[in-house]
Every structure is written in C-alpha cells, then in structure tokens.
Amino acid sequence: MAEEPIRVGLIGAGGNVRNRHIPGFQKVAACEMVAVSNRTIESGQRVADQFQIPRVYRHWQELLEDDSIHAVCIGTWPYMHRAMTLAALEKGKHVLTEARMASTAQEARDMLEASRRHSHLVCQLTPTSTSYKIDNVLKQMISNGFLGELLSVEMQRLQTGFADFGGDLHWRHDWALSGYNTLNIGASYESMMRWLGRGTRVMAMAKVHVPCRRKANGDLTSVSIPDHVDILYELANGAQVHMRMSATTGLSSGNQLWMHGTEGTIYVDHQQNVFAGRRGDTELSEVPNPPEQQAYYRVEEQFTNAIRGTEEVTMVPFETGVHYMEWTEAVIRSAQTGQAVYLPL
Structure with a gap:
C-alpha cells in the first residue's frame, strides 16, 4: 500500500x-x-x-x-x-x-x-546553514581532544562594506519585527553551541553606527538596533569566547574563527578552510575536510x-532555540545595562 x-x-x-x-x-x-x-x-x-x-x-x-x-x-x-x-x-x-x-x-x-x-x-x-561545511570536522577534532583544554575563542563576523548611511530599512532593523536578534548573532551562537556547548555568563557592548534608514516610501526613520557589537561570554569550563559582529567594517578581513587550547589551536578562515596545529608545531597546517564528510542542508x-x-x-529542536534566544537576549540586556548577565535567564 x-x-x-x-x-x-x-x-x-x-x-x-x-x-x-x-x-x-x-x-x-x-x-x-x-x-x-x-x-x-x-x-x-x-x-x-x-x-x-x-x-x-x-x-x-x-x-x-x-x-x-x-x-x-x-x-x-x-x-x-x-x-x-x-x-x-x-x-x-x-x-x-x-x-x-x-x-x-x-x-x-x-x-x-x-x-x-x-x-x-x-x-x-x-x-x-552558515557552518555546515565545518560543523563535522570541528566537532570531531574537539571531541577527540585536539585542543586539550579549551582556553579561549575569537570569532569575528564582519561585513566588508562601509557603513550604509541612508540605506534601505530592512525588517531586521526593526525591534518589533525581528525581536532581540542583532546582526545574526543568534545564528553564530547556535553554531558555537554545536561545537563548544552553552554559555554561562555574557557581557556586551553595542553601537548604532547608522542611526537612520530609508523606508519604502523614501522617508527616513530612526534605527535603534545595533549594527556593531562586541560580546564576551564564558563557557562551562571557564573558557572565554569573544565575538565581534559588525555591518560597518569596510574592507575588513571578513569572517574568522580561532580556538586556542592547552595543546592545540584551530583556525577557520573566511572561506571556511580549517587549519590547525599542536604543541611542538611551528605553523598551522590545513585540515582535510572532504565534501562527503561535511554536513549538508x-x-x-x-x-x-x-x-x-x-x-x-x-x-x-525547540530546546536549542530557547538556549540561543536566552543568550541573544542576554547580549542585548548586557549592552543596555553595562552589566554581566548570567544564563539561563
């Protein structure tokens, strides 16, 4: 049948x-x-x-x-x-x-x-879907102890264009439509959770560099969602993660990721090529990441x-969504108050 x-x-x-x-x-x-x-x-x-x-x-x-x-x-x-x-x-x-x-x-x-x-x-x-290419290889390396004990992480998600003064208003610029998500920080944290687990404490500073944008009818309207944010958060083992997100970094180097541990370092470049090295190495080497072993949509x-x-x-699952929503809201609360915010909310 x-x-x-x-x-x-x-x-x-x-x-x-x-x-x-x-x-x-x-x-x-x-x-x-x-x-x-x-x-x-x-x-x-x-x-x-x-x-x-x-x-x-x-x-x-x-x-x-x-x-x-x-x-x-x-x-x-x-x-x-x-x-x-x-x-x-x-x-x-x-x-x-x-x-x-x-x-x-x-x-x-x-x-x-x-x-x-x-x-x-x-x-x-x-x-x-921004990290499918590297999800499996990073999870495998970390779970196999390549880094030793994780000490620190640096992630940057930088747009390479200059500040778009007077640019078009997008729904992501409107708190009422987009909610607390800013510059897709929730998506970046979702990927980080896959590799490293959840954060426990968040501190952030944010800035609106483009204060006005143009509506569909051509009128300018004020914008209060930040277009530049620096986030520092802590993992369960005490490792610190620094995330820098910006839509106003003209001619920047784009996206990068560094993970530093007691025994190893992992680096992901703007094309999502993975490089790594262990204690005793003199330089990083590219890590094989064949397409057939990568996650996909x-x-x-x-x-x-x-x-x-x-x-x-x-x-x-919805459980994961709640975690990234709480973290995203913690980022905004910290940026607004200047205080550290502990998770879960």
Missing part, C-alpha cells in the same frame, strides 16, 4: 521559503505542498502559480482550519512565530518554523512549553522523517 503523503501548508512565503523550503519539500517522497497564505492574497497566488500549490488562503488562520493539512512551514518574520506556532499546535499540526525562533526568550519558552503539551506533534526550527527531509517516526529532530 502506498505511503500516505504528508500535506504541508506554507504560512509566509518569502525568499528563504521559496529558495530553500519549497525545493526541499519537493525532493521529499510522499510530501505535498497543498496550501499557502502570504501577506496578501495576490502575493500568495503568485507563489501558488509558481510552484503549483492548489489552494491560497487570505489569512493564515484560515489555512490552519484546513483539516487536510498535516504540517505547516512558518516563514514569517520572528514576531509572528509564537502566535502561529501555538495556534498550529492547537489545530493538531506539526510545525517547522523559520529562524530566529521568536522575538524574545519568553516567547521561545512559550513555544517550547506548547510543544511539550503536544508531544505527539513534531516541532523543528530551521538551523543556521536536509531540514525538510528530517522534518518529514520525524513526522513518520523514522528520525529524531537534531537540527534544530
């Missing part, structure tokens, strides 16, 4: 949903995208026409009333994730939601609690496998 298809409804169909989630679901056997609800009925219809999705709903709540839908993919901005997730679970639907998890740590905790009340339903967050496959009961969600 043929396997019953998993029928998915899309709530929000922005660039990441169209470029990643829809193609991902299309590759899954016995999976159908059957409905979409976007910000307007017209934009929803365009997505439906492009991807042959049979039904378009004017409002996301109407989509949730469709009893034929088994699961929803929530692709809206973070400020709607809590409300939509809770409503979808109440309607008995599995939930895959875009990152970041929510606007605040409390909203994320609400989502986790709701998922536990509906434990028969699968809940998953879209993981950051398979979110929709894991989500549907979990619904069928053949796989557990590892990338990323």
Whole structure:
C-alpha cells in the first residue's frame, strides 16, 4: 500500500521559503505542498502559480482550519512565530518554523512549553546553514581532544562594506519585527553551541553606527538596533569566547574563527578552510575536510522523517532555540545595562 503523503501548508512565503523550503519539500517522497497564505492574497497566488500549490488562503488562520493539512512551514518574520506556532499546535499540526525562533526568550519558552503539551506533534526550527561545511570536522577534532583544554575563542563576523548611511530599512532593523536578534548573532551562537556547548555568563557592548534608514516610501526613520557589537561570554569550563559582529567594517578581513587550547589551536578562515596545529608545531597546517564528510542542508527531509517516526529532530529542536534566544537576549540586556548577565535567564 502506498505511503500516505504528508500535506504541508506554507504560512509566509518569502525568499528563504521559496529558495530553500519549497525545493526541499519537493525532493521529499510522499510530501505535498497543498496550501499557502502570504501577506496578501495576490502575493500568495503568485507563489501558488509558481510552484503549483492548489489552494491560497487570505489569512493564515484560515489555512490552519484546513483539516487536510498535516504540517505547516512558518516563514514569517520572528514576531509572528509564537502566535502561529501555538495556534498550529492547537489545530493538531506539526510545525517547522523559520529562524530566529521568536522575538524574545519568553516567547521561545512559550513555544517550547506548547510543544511539550503536544508531544505527539513534531516541532523543528530551521538551523543556521552558515557552518555546515565545518560543523563535522570541528566537532570531531574537539571531541577527540585536539585542543586539550579549551582556553579561549575569537570569532569575528564582519561585513566588508562601509557603513550604509541612508540605506534601505530592512525588517531586521526593526525591534518589533525581528525581536532581540542583532546582526545574526543568534545564528553564530547556535553554531558555537554545536561545537563548544552553552554559555554561562555574557557581557556586551553595542553601537548604532547608522542611526537612520530609508523606508519604502523614501522617508527616513530612526534605527535603534545595533549594527556593531562586541560580546564576551564564558563557557562551562571557564573558557572565554569573544565575538565581534559588525555591518560597518569596510574592507575588513571578513569572517574568522580561532580556538586556542592547552595543546592545540584551530583556525577557520573566511572561506571556511580549517587549519590547525599542536604543541611542538611551528605553523598551522590545513585540515582535510572532504565534501562527503561535511554536513549538508536536509531540514525538510528530517522534518518529514520525524513526522513518520523514522528520525529524531537534531537540527534544530525547540530546546536549542530557547538556549540561543536566552543568550541573544542576554547580549542585548548586557549592552543596555553595562552589566554581566548570567544564563539561563
């Protein structure tokens, strides 16, 4: 007997949903995208026409009333994730939601609690895909003791362009839409958790270098989300992690990562090539990282496998989302108050 298809409804169909989630679901056997609800009925219809999705709903709540839908993919901005997730679970639907998890740590905790009340339903967050290439090799080296005892970490995520004065306003510049996430610091911390575990104490300083941006109608509006932040946080073993994130570092060297231990050093360059050396070496050497051993994007496959009961969600469960949401909020609280913030919140 043929396997019953998993029928998915899309709530929000922005660039990441169209470029990643829809193609991902299309590759899954016995999976159908059957409905979409976007910000307007017209934009929803365009997505439906492009991807042959049979039904378009004017409002996301109407989509949730469709009893034929088994699961929803929530692709809206973070400020709607809590409300939509809770409503979808109440309607008995599995939930895959875009990152970041929510606007605040409390909203994320609400989502986790709701998922536990509906434990028969699968809940998953879209993981950051920026570190897939190096995830496996770093985890293996660290778990095998290459570093010895970890002492310190330096991570920089720097855009190479100059400050965009008078540039366009993006939803990520609006607290009400994006929540506490700043410069994708939550995504960077999510990767760091995979390699090193969770932080215990956070201190941060932040700055708004571009105080005004231009709305769609051409008017300038003030911006209060920082575009430059320095973060110092501590790991369980006492090692210190320094993260420097900026959108205003013109002609910078871009992204880099250094991990220093008692017995070894690991360096990742801006192209995600891995170099390492041990005590007694005179220089770093490149670490082999063949493509067949690297992690890769398979979110929709894991989500549907979990619904069928053949796989557990590892990338990323709601529990992990709560951790990065609490850390992200701790960064902002510290930057605003000048005080260290301890985790968990």
